[in-house]
Amino acid sequence: MSRKDNRGRKLKDGEYQRANGQYEFRYTDLFGKAKSKYSWRLTPTDKVPDGRRWSLSLRELETQVEKDMLNGISDTNITLDEMFDKYIRQKMKLKDSTRYGYQVIYNKYVRGGLGKKKIKAIRHTDIKSLYSEMSKKYSIGTIKNLNKILTAVFDLAILDNLISVIPTKRALQDLDCKPSKKVDSLTEREQELFFQYVKNSKYSYWYNFFVVLVGTGMRVSEIVGITWDDIDFANNEISVNHTLSYITDPETKKTGFTISTPKTENSIREIPMFNKVRRALIEIRNLQEVFEIESPQVGSYSNFVFLGENGQLLYRTTVGLKIKQIIRDYNEEEEKAAERENRTPELLPHFASHVFRHTFATRLAENVTDVKVVQSILGHADVQTTLNIYVSNNQERNHKAIKELESKIKIG
Template sequence: MKSKKDTKGRNLKLGEDQLKSGRYRYRYTDCTGKRIAIYSWRLVKTDKNPSEKRKSALSLREMIKNIEKDKDDGILTYEAQTITVYQLIRRYLKSKVTLANSTLQNYIHLTEKNIRPHNLGQMKVSNVKKSDIKNFFSYLYTERHFAVSTIQLYQNIFFPAFQMAVDDDLIRKNPCKDCMKEYIRGGLSTTKYPLTRAEEAALLKFVKDDTIYSVYYPMIAFMLGTGCRIGEVIGLTWDDIDFENATLSINHQIIYKKKNGKIRHYASAPKNGTSRIIPLSDDVLDILLLYKQRTYFMSITNDYEVDGYSNFVFLNQNMTLYTPNTLTRAFHNIRNAYNRFVEDGEIKDVLLPDFTAHTFRHTFCTRMAENGMDIKVLQEIMGHKTIAVTMQVYNHALFERKQSEVARIPSALAV
């Protein structure tokens, strides 16, 4: 059989041809039986691209070589060329039946709000490169001004979704690998750094004494003294506190997200689906007792209820529950007000860094680690799913203790 030739007189292989436009085409059948065509303006790598045409990323022969390798390795190239990133993520989230409902709803919200409408969300999975993921993170950081911890949530969605595509033989490698590296400045950078002892003391004193922000003192002290998550704090009821035995029962949390098409508060199981009992220190008990004397009657006579839960401990001025965003704004305002006093010389103390409810949780964990609490006990109190999460904080605190001890005692060379 006579071989077909291109316009340069070169023999074309089986499945190859050249269109009237000059563009090269290769047609083949993939491992699922689907008929597929690929195109390039260049036959081989050394060919020049027509000046008036968009540069081909790969020549036809290079593309064929990759296809043959994919076929040999069982990579389902065609499906990866038809499914979008958004569709891949939805497929992944649908498979996560053991994921905490609050986490799942948060991931769905992030996907629908910022991934689906973005160009990345509509890209075909096979076309996504590492640079596309990194450019998306750059967009979130520079244009949307998202915190690193928020960008990490998107990485938590992207990475396992693309890894599922790798495991399903849709793509050869995960483009999300190491995409967060440039945002990480040390092992604890994906969460807020804890407050130092001096910062914690300064914050508590300021909030307790301030005429405007003292309303937040019991809640902030409670978070710093228990390490509870924000949803657990918002959902705390007086029935969860056993004053006689000095314990706190974490058996639910309150989430503020869209559910059934409406943004509202709703009750959910604690994160990781596990309830826990937290012993309360004397100072936290004293703060709660004093707060109960001032607010308990208003709480129990209030008919406010969320999915069967009532008698909430921390209610806003409207006698309803706070939202996480409202508290975040309040904490920003507290920090700014305090720092203005310091800068004006009215308070002679340390400046405060920006902080969130998670900063308080991280601070509690760090204080307990610094004080030498048993690592397994600390994991139970924090409600961490694995001890590895607790160990990250524990080892960091241990290293700082080592540094302070080395600085305190004379050098081993001082003989």
């Protein structure tokens, strides 16, 4: 005898109507566990009873279950937050600094918000909505970084048979992002102004640090980790073989310095020294010897080259803050001087520490024709990275090239 609901409609196998009028679909999942889906509506055209919350109809839920089981997807209540934590735990080869960076980005923009949602329930429109809100405050670069992380998390969910589609796909299209004020590299004049000011101001202690930073193209995490054992004065080379980072463990909340291997295998390299770089290092060494400055120790590493005014280790944030202070004070003083002298002020743009690496790459490429040399010194795994990212195609460089070519190219 066939079963019917309270409206006389025939119920299929696995469908039931409870005494309170709610419908139930009973089934067995891929792991042999008995599961149920519930709805106040049997079909999509049914109305939701007064006082009850809307949800997909039972028949729509059944179709969803059948589709998932055909695709080998298991029914689970795992949230995006839980899936991210699982992803981080399984990425054993991630460097501590990279792991920390991923966690900071995810926790800031996703955790506790979209992250509370079940991963199966997250749709493409949810991701688009998140990115759309972010675009009002943040640059496209920030959103791209988050998208890269979320895509990796959803990819793991596919491998675990939790979802069948990655909702971040094409989510970056048509975003109206906050205009980027990013500075790719400093012009020669900006570089000159920066160094003149640092050398002759209260920031003179930092002069040799910036000489080495700009004169080697090292990443900040690389230069702050350099020890005197890495400086080969005999062969005039600096060995880059580790990095130094200051991180906070998101779980224990403990902070501290950590030593890691460089970004890629190609990042392990020997950098030839300019004479100015060599002299700057010798000055730093002499200063440390005269004042008997002792370096802190991190693991088995000690004898660090670059220390703060109080003998403390440096890291990316402290360097970034110092650059910010220098630019702020220089611009304030330059504006006052220009007003007194009735001229237009030459102001420095606001930029991050990584711009010095871009600047070194640009100056190097302007004077070295062999791009492989640039790639080797910068430590890039792919020469295309050197060409696409670090060599800025600025107007100053274009004008300079045209002037040099004018006498060589016969026109008319």
